[in-house]
Amino acid sequence: MKESKKSIKENNIIEAAERVFDAVGFKNAKMEDIASEAGITKVTLYSYFQSKENLYLAITYRALQTLNERYYSCLDRNKNAKGVDSVIALIETFMSFCEDNFLYSETLLDYFSMVRSTSSGQDKSKLTEATKESIYYLKLQDIQNLPFKLTAKEIQRGQEDGSILSNIDPIFSTLQGWSFIIGYTKVLNANGSNQSPLFNVNLNDLKRFNLKLARALLSNEVVANELENVDLLV
Amino acid sequence: MKESKKSIKENNIIEAAERVFDAVGFKNAKMEDIASEAGITKVTLYSYFQSKENLYLAITYRALQTLNERYYSCLDRNKNAKGVDSVIALIETFMSFCEDNFLYSETLLDYFSMVRSTSSGQDKSKLTEATKESIYYLKLQDIQNLPFKLTAKEIQRGQEDGSILSNIDPIFSTLQGWSFIIGYTKVLNANGSNQSPLFNVNLNDLKRFNLKLARALLSNEVVANELENVDLLV
Amino acid sequence: MKESKKSIKENNIIEAAERVFDAVGFKNAKMEDIASEAGITKVTLYSYFQSKENLYLAITYRALQTLNERYYSCLDRNKNAKGVDSVIALIETFMSFCEDNFLYSETLLDYFSMVRSTSSGQDKSKLTEATKESIYYLKLQDIQNLPFKLTAKEIQRGQEDGSILSNIDPIFSTLQGWSFIIGYTKVLNANGSNQSPLFNVNLNDLKRFNLKLARALLSNEVVANELENVDLLV
Amino acid sequence: MKESKKSIKENNIIEAAERVFDAVGFKNAKMEDIASEAGITKVTLYSYFQSKENLYLAITYRALQTLNERYYSCLDRNKNAKGVDSVIALIETFMSFCEDNFLYSETLLDYFSMVRSTSSGQDKSKLTEATKESIYYLKLQDIQNLPFKLTAKEIQRGQEDGSILSNIDPIFSTLQGWSFIIGYTKVLNANGSNQSPLFNVNLNDLKRFNLKLARALLSNEVVANELENVDLLV
DNA sequence: GATGAATGAGATTTCATTCAT
DNA sequence: AATGAATGAAATCTCATTCAT
Numbered sequence: 001m002k003e004s005k006k007s008i009k010e011n012n013i014i015e016a017a018e019r020v021f022d023a024v025g026f027k028n029a030k031m032e033d034i035a036s037e038a039g040i041t042k043v044t045l046y047s048y049f050q051s052k053e054n055l056y057l058a059i060t061y062r063a064l065q066t067l068n069e070r071y072y073s074c075l076d077r078n079k080n081a082k083g084v085d086s087v088i089a090l091i092e093t094f095m096s097f098c099e100d101n102f103l104y105s106e107t108l109l110d111y112f113s114m115v116r117s118t119s120s121g122q123d124k125s126k127l128t129e130a131t132k133e134s135i136y137y138l139k140l141q142d143i144q145n146l147p148f149k150l151t152a153k154e155i156q157r158g159q160e161d162g163s164i165l166s167n168i169d170p171i172f173s174t175l176q177g178w179s180f181i182i183g184y185t186k187v188l189n190a191n192g193s194n195q196s197p198l199f200n201v202n203l204n205d206l207k208r209f210n211l212k213l214a215r216a217l218l219s220n221e222v223v224a225n226e227l228e229n230v231d232l233l234v
Numbered sequence: 235m236k237e238s239k240k241s242i243k244e245n246n247i248i249e250a251a252e253r254v255f256d257a258v259g260f261k262n263a264k265m266e267d268i269a270s271e272a273g274i275t276k277v278t279l280y281s282y283f284q285s286k287e288n289l290y291l292a293i294t295y296r297a298l299q300t301l302n303e304r305y306y307s308c309l310d311r312n313k314n315a316k317g318v319d320s321v322i323a324l325i326e327t328f329m330s331f332c333e334d335n336f337l338y339s340e341t342l343l344d345y346f347s348m349v350r351s352t353s354s355g356q357d358k359s360k361l362t363e364a365t366k367e368s369i370y371y372l373k374l375q376d377i378q379n380l381p382f383k384l385t386a387k388e389i390q391r392g393q394e395d396g397s398i399l400s401n402i403d404p405i406f407s408t409l410q411g412w413s414f415i416i417g418y419t420k421v422l423n424a425n426g427s428n429q430s431p432l433f434n435v436n437l438n439d440l441k442r443f444n445l446k447l448a449r450a451l452l453s454n455e456v457v458a459n460e461l462e463n464v465d466l467l468v
Numbered sequence: 469m470k471e472s473k474k475s476i477k478e479n480n481i482i483e484a485a486e487r488v489f490d491a492v493g494f495k496n497a498k499m500e501d502i503a504s505e506a507g508i509t510k511v512t513l514y515s516y517f518q519s520k521e522n523l524y525l526a527i528t529y530r531a532l533q534t535l536n537e538r539y540y541s542c543l544d545r546n547k548n549a550k551g552v553d554s555v556i557a558l559i560e561t562f563m564s565f566c567e568d569n570f571l572y573s574e575t576l577l578d579y580f581s582m583v584r585s586t587s588s589g590q591d592k593s594k595l596t597e598a599t600k601e602s603i604y605y606l607k608l609q610d611i612q613n614l615p616f617k618l619t620a621k622e623i624q625r626g627q628e629d630g631s632i633l634s635n636i637d638p639i640f641s642t643l644q645g646w647s648f649i650i651g652y653t654k655v656l657n658a659n660g661s662n663q664s665p666l667f668n669v670n671l672n673d674l675k676r677f678n679l680k681l682a683r684a685l686l687s688n689e690v691v692a693n694e695l696e697n698v699d700l701l702v
Numbered sequence: 703m704k705e706s707k708k709s710i711k712e713n714n715i716i717e718a719a720e721r722v723f724d725a726v727g728f729k730n731a732k733m734e735d736i737a738s739e740a741g742i743t744k745v746t747l748y749s750y751f752q753s754k755e756n757l758y759l760a761i762t763y764r765a766l767q768t769l770n771e772r773y774y775s776c777l778d779r780n781k782n783a784k785g786v787d788s789v790i791a792l793i794e795t796f797m798s799f800c801e802d803n804f805l806y807s808e809t810l811l812d813y814f815s816m817v818r819s820t821s822s823g824q825d826k827s828k829l830t831e832a833t834k835e836s837i838y839y840l841k842l843q844d845i846q847n848l849p850f851k852l853t854a855k856e857i858q859r860g861q862e863d864g865s866i867l868s869n870i871d872p873i874f875s876t877l878q879g880w881s882f883i884i885g886y887t888k889v890l891n892a893n894g895s896n897q898s899p900l901f902n903v904n905l906n907d908l909k910r911f912n913l914k915l916a917r918a919l920l921s922n923e924v925v926a927n928e929l930e931n932v933d934l935l936v
Numbered sequence: 937g938a939t940g941a942a943t944g945a946g947a948t949t950t951c952a953t954t955c956a957t
Numbered sequence: 958a959a960t961g962a963a964t965g966a967a968a969t970c971t972c973a974t975t976c977a978t
Contacts, residue, residue, distance in 0.1 A: 025360040112424045126259040171433050183417030190346040199405050212464040223460045230446040493828040580892045594727040651885030658814040680932040694925050698914040
């Protein structure tokens with residue numbers, strides 16, 4: 001089978017799996033059902049994806065790829081904009097991505113929970129065999145830091161064009177933004193959509209607030225100064 | 235068996251389960267292993283906890299109870315402090331709690347992911363039967379909003395004592411703080427501990443920054459004004 | 469479960485398997501069907517016998533044990549008879565055993581085909597993994613030579629009591645008898661029963677002839693002399 | 703493709719299959735491996751032989767054809783010899799054939815085990831579909847009795863030329879000889895070769911003894927008389 | 937006729953969970 | 958309440974066999 005054809009088939013399967021996982025969750029999803037949703041047999045399914053976990057990681061990989069693509073196209077759209085605008089747009093892109101794709105956002109969060117700092121040689125006892133053998137687990141490691149790095153680079157660009165405060169640490173700020181996004185997404189996912197209110201709060205307001213906050217932290221000298229002087233006392 | 239005795243045994247089991255889940259994760263943990271870690275047989279284990287998920291929810295319940303206790307004792311410690319200090323202390327309490335208890339923080343995040351707004355009558359298709367039948371699932375629903383409510387009340391107290399800006403919405407701010415905490419915790423858990431740096435960032439700095447930020451957002455008029463005027467442009 | 473109980477259950481399973489194998493043959497027999505014939509589930513079946521081949525070898529072991537028992541009781545019946553009579557009775561016992569138990573005789577023949585001289589360290593490439601791991605494969609090796617040895621010993625007894633010619637080699641004669649038995653059994657099994665004639669030959673006549681021949685070879689000096697003088701010319 | 707070309711290819715495949723079956727046995731042999739041993743693909747293999755069993759029966763057919771050819775050439779060599787010599791030569795031919803071709807002898811024995819008296823209308827439940835549909839299964843039925851018949855005819859010739867006792871039944875004796883051969887072969891195959899001793903017996907001695915015995919049974923009046931008078935007592 | 941992909945049947949395994957004693 | 962055995966659901970694997978191109 002030509003690569004392209006094989007790839008199409010893989011895509012079909014992944015999409016079928018996404019529908020099933022989205023509908024009933026990982027645990028309840030049966031390989032049999034995923035296969036029949038994809039219009040193939042279980043064995044064929046296994047010939048493409050060697051385990052249920054591998055299939056889940058394939059979806060995770062797709063999620064991250066999709067996110068990365070959105071990042072790149074966002075960067076492209078903002079290549080002439082100021083750095084700070086681009087950074088905010090990236091954060092907004094991530095948030096929107098999570099709003100639009102419950103499954104994707106969950107897979108990404110699951111993934112980041114799982115890796116537990118792959119940089120260091122930590123104990124892998126929590127990884128299942130299937131995960132360790134998954135080709136997608138490897139592939140994910142190659143691109144997992146991409147959104148992070150792209151954001152950090154954009155912050156630097158902002159510092160160069162003067163739109164972002166020069167005394168902030170790009171890495172730190174990226175991590176800070178990352179934690180905003182995850183926090184927002186988790187709250188969002190615990191809710192269902194940003195249309196339905198959680199405790200009477202419209203989650204869209206939460207998003208907007210986070211974005212404003214991010215912008216201020218990146219570029220507002222007054223805010224920066226004030227923060228500098230906050231006394232923690234803890 | 236007297237209640238107390240039974241309760242002691244339940245505790246032993248839960249603690250054994252915590253050790254096992256902590257070591258190998260939920261998926262890899264076997265009921266058999268948990269039973270033998272607790273020094274009992276599988277069937278006895280089942281007589282106490284009717285399913286693996288129920289056991290996990292029992293731990294989750296314990297996690298939330300523990301968190302709530304820490305909240306209460308934090309409130310007690312700060313009953314004479316200003317509202318804003320108390321709120322910041324609560325946030326710090328939650329963060330520290332997550333730092334100290336990887337398993338507890340994961341169970342809580344899992345739980346909040348799972349409930350997906352129990353307030354509204356959403357589809358429960360992703361809940362397993364075991365979860366629906368779990369007594370701890372019910373018990374959790376009774377206390378799940380407690381930390382949230384306590385925080386909101388403390389913000390109101392802060393507004394009354396003048397330490398917190400009067401024009402902020404306590405519910406909104408609580409949710410905002412909640413998302414900070416979750417974001418921080420997820421980043422933390424993806425790392426391992428706040429001692430080891432992630433991308434060269436000391437996570438303790440991230441924590442301190444978040445706390446400062448929270449304090450500023452609650453009480454700093456200048457920051458509030460600046461934020462008010464941020465133009466999003468997104 | 470007490471040993472006895474476990475043993476009873478194992479027996480039930482083996483008997484169920486015998487019925488199924490007898491009815492449809494090894495290849496066509498499904499573990500599922502054997503399980504349900506035994507009134508248990510597949511998994512339980514597997515907990516007793518780890519593979520289909522192991523189950524088959526268990527039947528083989530039973531076949532050999534049964535044969536051995538018949539040998540012992542035959543020896544007991546003939547303990548006061550002359551050696552030659554005992555030897556002929558043993559051969560007749562084996563033949564009858566094969567007549568009565570098509571499955572058993574096939575399993576034994578399969579087994580002896582398979583072992584290919586376990587005495588020497590031959591290549592085991594034809595053995596499946598399941599066979600190599602079978603406990604019954606090991607157990608069979610312990611008793612596989614028993615009927616052979618018992619026969620040889622009985623020939624010696626016959627030589628001592630004068631009922632068997634002193635110049636024959638017990639081992640050689642045993643092997644010779646063995647090949648008679650196998651030859652008869654194979655012809656028999658290719659037929660179905662010794663009641664239905666094969667090429668118009670009543671197989672019972674073949675059996676009687678073989679027994680007569682064996683007796684003559686063991687004890688008839690005239691025949692021995694004649695054979696001695698046969699010129700092969702081949 | 704011309705018939706001859708097709709036939710050559712078929713031969714190649716059969717020979718490849720023989721190598722594989724010989725090396726690892728029927729059960730362990732994979733069609734994939736046979737195909738690649740033959741330098742073709744699995745599908746091509748299937749276009750020539752419709753099933754694994756059919757392929758095995760093709761080998762069986764070849765075995766029987768080869769045996770038959772050897773019988774004919776043996777007959778030819780002995781067309782001027784006395785009947786008894788010819789019969790003994792036939793038996794020796796069969797035995798040597800089995801010595802030389804482990805796989806062939808096994809296929810033949812498997813085949814004769816399988817047919818279970820095709821003369822009568824027995825239940826075919828143990829035959830697989832693949833066997834029933836095999837063209838070689840049909841072809842085998844046409845020639846399966848040939849060695850048997852040729853032997854019987856040769857015995858008759860011996861009776862006519864006076865070299866074989868007139869009062870024996872050719873069919874019965876042929877069957878008797880057949881069972882000798884099978885018995886010898888099975889013992890042989892359980893051993894490996896007639897060079898290596900089984901229980902210290904040189905299998906070549908067993909062969910020679912069987913041949914002598916056959917000759918005596920066919921032509922020696924003294925032996926016949928003695929046998930006549932053997933008392934079975936069983 | 938050749939090829940790579942797919943199918944179908946059934947063996948085997950793993951566990952959470954339940955039963956019987 | 959404790960124990961060993963059994964169950965049921967689903968994952969996974971192995972191959973002979975078939976399909977589509």
